[in-house]
Structures are given as structure tokens and as C-alpha cells.
Amino acid sequence: MARRVGIIGAAQTKYGRKPEMHLQDVAFEAVQKVLQKTGLKFTEDGSGIDATISCSQDHWDGWTISSKNVVNGGGGHLRPEEKVAEDGAYALYYAALCILGGHYDCILVVAHTKESQVDGRLIENSGLEPLYTRMLGLDFTSCAALQAKQYMHTYGISHEQCARVVIKNRGNAMHNPCAQAPEILTVDNVLGSPVLSEPIRLLDAKPTSDGACALIIGTEEKAKKWTDKPVWIEGLGCSYDRHYPGYRDLTDPLSLKEAARQAYGMAGISNPRGEIDLVELSEYYSFQELLWSEGLGLCEPGQGGRLIESGATQIGGEIPINPSGGLLSGIPVNVAGLNRAAEAAIQLKGEAGGRQVDGARTAVIHGAGGVCGQMHCVISVRREP
């Protein structure tokens, strides 16, 4: 990239079920926190935030034009606001392109969702083509179960290896004050939890969660001015696979590989395992952390199980994955990808406390959407030495 885009600040709500809060309150809390942290304001003259890019979904909000819920609190009043109706990582991806295009110098990116206000499985069901897959009563969990089974069968991945993802991530969350479900778990806890859709058990899936996340990004000049620890966005990529899961080899995440290829190419990363210090990825189900690790080129196809067993993905390991606790510790859909970005930025700024990856300089952010990970977004970030 000819110009650089820097992450200036990030903030999030604590995640969890929030029956006490309106949608707008949830979004506003994250926005207020990031404004306080950075000291920036919405301005007209280039002395602050120029525009807002939000991320939410009409279906989850039960509200057509769901960004109406962030206009008041998110700086959209008589100002530019645009909504990306995809995962939050895409909102950051788009915001970075807007800065590169030169129309805006500083953008607030905000994502919100209250999963608890609706039966999410019905939303997911309406995310499937209506006359073919939707009528079968599938949701993203039952489709992911088919993906899990095929992946485990093809490569001999064990359920215990998947359970280790849950144990690692929920354990990492013990050090994350925003996490919804920090817990010390055992393999027996995971394998003994109720079955949702075999082989996926309750603890293999992310819990229902509410919350919001906000980031402020800017041009190189603005980022250097407004933070002494800018985190630079160096690689951007995203890609679509085909819709019907039956069309895809579910054990081969092609669109993830393509998104990673774009991002790594832009950032000049040729050996992801060696060059990346930590990864925040979107594991909606435990097995997906293993499969996505393969797609991100952190290990060979089918080696995701060995990767977790080796301990390499622990905090302190060779390539820590989800030191924040990941989605399995409870992050709402849509917010997920932006939360990954916030956590990566916190790590590279060295502000991650007990979950800090020592000396972390480069990180990869991953967002996913659709049934069985149909679309993926990959963003690579780096801090100055």
C-alpha cells in the first residue's frame, strides 16, 4: 500500500447478555469509550473524526436500516455514515480503503449486535437460500456440524483436539476483562456438555452474546499525531465462496485462502507462521479454529489438530491464536471481526495485561460470515519496532 492507515484507538463493551440495555445503548457505550480513550471528537474541519462506518444487520436488530441505531450516538447526525451489512472485519476493511482513497482522514468504525433479543437460529436459517436449504430446517450450527464431521473424518481430527480449542480460548479469557465466559475447563467438561448437532456440543459453540466494539483509524499523519502507539494496517483481503455448502469441499476453505493470499501479498508476508506473532480469528465453533488455521497458512491442510496439541497456539507459544479468548468466550456475530481487530490492536500496543503476547509486532485479524464460513476477511497489522 502506497499510503499507510493506522489504528488510533479501540474500545469495547463487556460482552454478555444485556437485557438491561437497548440496542442503541450498547452501541453508544463502545463509541463513548473510544472517544474518551483517544480524546477525539466528531468534527467538520479535519481536527477529529470525519466519518462513521458501522456494521450491524437488519435481521439481528429486527429493524430495517439497522444503522439508525448508531446514527445518533455514532456521529452520523448531519455527517457521513455508511453501513456494511457483513461481519465487522469488513467494516474495518472498507474504512481502511476509504482512508486510502483520500476522501476521509479519520473514521470511526463501530459494530453492534444483541443476539439475545431474537432466536438466532431463525436468523441463520434465513441466511440460507429459501427454497433449497432453508426448507430443510438447517441453521449455521447444523451445517457446521456437517462441516466438522467431514473435516474430522477426512483428516482424523479428534473431538479431543477440538475440545482443546475451547479449553485454551475460555482459559485465555480469564485475563480479558471484556470477556463474557472466562472459565477453566477440561476435555471432559467439553465432551460431556449437551449435544447441539452432533459432533458439535454446547461448549464447542460460542455462547449467545450482546455487545459492541468501536475503532478509530486514520491516515499515517493523523495516526502519528493522535497516538504514540499506532498500529498499521498493512494487508487487506476478502473473498466469497459459493453459497450452497454442497457445492464446496467443506474441508478446504478456499475463500479464506484467497483472502489471506490478498492480504499477505499486500503486506509482503511470505511465511505466515514465521512472520506473524499472533492471530485473532473467528471460530464460531471449536473445530473452525483448526480449519481456519490451515486456511490462513499457519499449518498444512489437516494439521490443525496437531497444531493445537503442540501448544504452539497458546499465549507464549510459537503462534498464539485468540489470546483474547476468541469467539468461544462470547462475542456477538457482526461484532466478531471488529473485536478481533480491537484485540489485535490492544496486543500490538502492549496493553493486553495478563493475556499479552510478549513482544508482539505483527498480527492477523480474521472475520468470517455465512454458512460454513462462506466469506472471509483477512487483515494484517504491524506496529513499529
Place this chain on the structure above:
Amino acid sequence: MGERVGIIGMGQTEHRFIRPDINHEEMINDAVRLALEDADLTIKDIDTVIIDNMDLFEGHYLADGMVVDGAGMYMKPGLKMNTGGTSGGTAVATGWHHVASGIFETVLVIGWQKQDASPSIAALATAREPLYDRGIAAGAVGIFASMGLSYMQETGCREEHAALARVIMADNARRNPYAHLKLDLTVEDVLKSRVLVWPVRLLHMSPTSCGACAMILSNEKRARKAARPPVWIRDLETVHREVSVFRGGCVEPQPAISAIEVAASKLYKRNGITRPARDIDVWELYTPSSWALFPWMELFSICDKGEAWRLVEKEAIRIEGEIPIEPSGGVVSTNPIGASGVIRVAETALQLRGEAGERQVTKKAETGIATAWGAGSWIVMFYLSKHS
């Protein structure tokens, strides 16, 4: 600033109340093929795809994912945007930023809506706070009724003038092969049509259309080699505003400061446009109701406050007139919501190419303004020119 952005291809489907013959992916595919044909490109030449619709109208969550094959998005980067009525405008703006960033040479922008899937008014009702005014709001009609009412009170405008505006748009639509409603109307016909919320009558409101519009944007290098003469999107501005305060009954008060005024003043200032009526040759304004035309014309500074109805009375807004507005027939003739914003930009670009056929404006068209409007008061505004 970043790369210059040119429009090098566009295509739209026919627009109708119902398209039971086709599903949404097939409809999108039709528009994409026409745009590629127009640009003399294949889908392999496209670097990224931006798509928009309003999700709850068809009930598809992640609708972008469902149409990957038809939209040509397989293994390509892309985004789904949704900002309500402005969605089509937002999608074009998103494409613009993608090209401007220097990372993408060619961007395919697709707007679509298939309003035969459910009663749109039901989905539109969810635009309101569920625990407050969702049960009693009158949707978009109430907004335009409020506009019309106060406009008549403040100026000498009468119902006949709004009816004449509607007649002019219908006349334009009959010259546009893609328009949905091609009505042969008189002022009396409009005045006789059923009142929805006075003074808004049925014929004052846009139809619920099914349709798709695709557009190909490119950087300057690519645009200079394009099959058709490129039209440049010189500048753009997006302005939203807080959700208007509900005040009794079924009408909304007009906001004190309009998002349109804010957007227009910024865009004009940056581009040295001092007298819009003189500096801009053609306008596609996204007027969902003929009653919106008068406040729109004034907020975009096409004329002074209180004067818009006089320009309509003089029929200056006609295709042959001094200030041609909605030569396509406008949103009031054709409204596949998610596509409407894209269509405004495409129709303006067609005028600047000089390829608008029977609806080509008489005056020499070198500059144009295209807009998208939605969510009660939001605006996306584009300044187009034949010259880069």
C-alpha cells in the same frame, strides 16, 4: 486525493411490480450481463463486487452470499452495503472509494430489490422504534404528506402543481424503455386519484418495483481505454441525520436542518459550483413522491426558497427545459429500492454520454447531479462530469 473514478459500463433490468418468472439471483445476473456488455468486458476483468439491497424486504439474511454465482463474486473480494433508501447511492460511493484507494482497477456495483417477495410496507414499518412508534407510523407517505402540507402553507403552491410535477415525470417515463410505470396522465387524473395521507395521493407515490441495476467503475487508466466514453464521478458526499422526532398522529415534522442542505453546500463548495441551476445540466434527484420535488429543488439550491413550484408551473424541469430534473421519470415512476440509487447515477451518466435516446435532455449535458435519499432524511450525492 486518490485515483479518479470513471463510470465505464451500466445495465439495468426492466422494472415491474412482480417478477414471478425469475428469482433474485437470476435478476441480478441479467443486470450484470448488460453492464459487462455495455463496457465490453467480461466478469474476469472485474476486481471486486459491491452489492446492496434492503434485507428485510425479501427476508434474506446475508443476501450477498446467496447470489455469488449470479453476481460473479466467486473468489472475488466484495462487500454488502445497506443504508435503507440510500443503499444504492451508498453502494456506488463504496465502489468509488474502492477505486480511489488505488487498490482496485475495476469495481462492479450492483443494486437490486425484489419487492414481490413480501408486502414492503411491513418491512418498512420496522424502520421505527419497536417500543415507541412502530405501531402507528405511516411510513414514507406520512413524511411526504407533512412536506406537502407545510410547502403549500408557506408558498403559493397548490395541489395542481404537485400533480403537474407528477404528469411531467410520467411523460418522461414514457420515453424511458426501462421505466416501470409508463402512465399517460393529466393533472385531473392525479387529482382524482385516492388520497393516502392528504395531500399525498396514490399517484404521488413511487411504485414497489422489482429490478436490478449494475454499474462498472474504473480508475483513469482503465477508463481511458473503455469501450464507451467514460463519465467521471468527480465528487460525492454522504450525510445522514438522527432519527426524526415523532410528534403526534401519523406525520413527521420536517427536520430543522436538512441533510440535503448540508451535503449540497459541502459538495458545491469543494467543486466551485456557485449557481447550481446554471452549473449543473441534468438532475436525477431520487424523489419518492412528487410532493418531495419542491423542497428537494430548494434544498439543492436549484432555486430560491418558495420558488420551486413556479419552475414546475413554467415546466422548466422538462426534458426540453432549462433545468431538466428526473428525465428518466424518476423514482416516482420506478422504485426497486436497493437499485434506485444506482439507477440515478446510471441515468445521469447516460445523459452525459449523450446516449439517453428519447429521454436525452435537449440542452448540452456535461455535468449532472445524482442523489439517493432514504431513512426519512438521509442523502448520498454525486457530482458527475464528462470531463475528468
Place this chain on the structure above:
Amino acid sequence: MNEELLEIIIPLDLKYKWSAGPHLGAFLRGLKEEKIIANRCPVCARLQLPPTPACGRCHIGMGEDWVELSHQGSVISYSSVVDPMFDAGIGGMRPVPYTIAAIVLDGGPDVAFFHKLEENNPEKVKVGMRVEAVFRPPEERKALMEDIIHFRTIG
């Protein structure tokens, strides 16, 4: 203040009418006639099930190469669904457990067909298992996915 939280349930009961269109429509009409119909890409010759207007991989229109697939095939993945799920087809909760499967039909190796299995005991389901579609009687078919009741185990 220690008040009860105000959480108000408001159903969002929208009815949708979706057009099947010529491609998916051909498949659904086929079900009514006890046929499973795919279309074939004129470039890469891959089968599309369900039929689509364009081949996403080749970015090309599909033409009229319709292919009828076998009713028999092999399970490549399956799951026993235990957590009850609302079923739009019956307007209520679907009884659990039921078994869903990805099935590669004979003659259609490019794509997997998703449907339910008759066999509800996960112990008895295996990857590679042979299955066959069981259709409803002709008078009960409605050109819907449920025109196939499920896939039964064979061989």
C-alpha cells in the same frame, strides 16, 4: 431502584413469497415428478445442484444442459441434530433428534445434496453409507424440498 427489567416481546411476522425462477424452479418441478435435476456448466462441465443461472467458478451462463441425477448416493458427512429447531415448513418446532446428511448422488460427484436421513440412530450412520431418496406419494408432492421425505439406508 430495583425494578423488573422491561423486555417486551413483539413478533415480527413477515410472510414472504419467493420466486423459484427458471433454474431452481426446474429442480423443484422435477421433485414433483420424482426427479432430481441438476444443470451442467458448458465450460467446466461441473454439475450444479441446485441448478443456478451462472457457474460461479467459470462466471458463465449455464445454458440448457439439464441432467437427471440418480436417487441413490453416498453419505459424505452427517449430523444428528439434538437441539430443537423451528421448521418454517411446518410452522412449529421440528421433533428431535433427526439426522441430516451431505449426500453425493451417483452421477453427480461435483456437489453434495443436503437432506434428512431415515436412520435416526447416529451409531448406525457412517460416512460412505449408501442411501436412496424416498419421495412422497405423487398426490402429496408440492414442488418443495419436502417432496423427498428423507433418504433411507440401502445395501
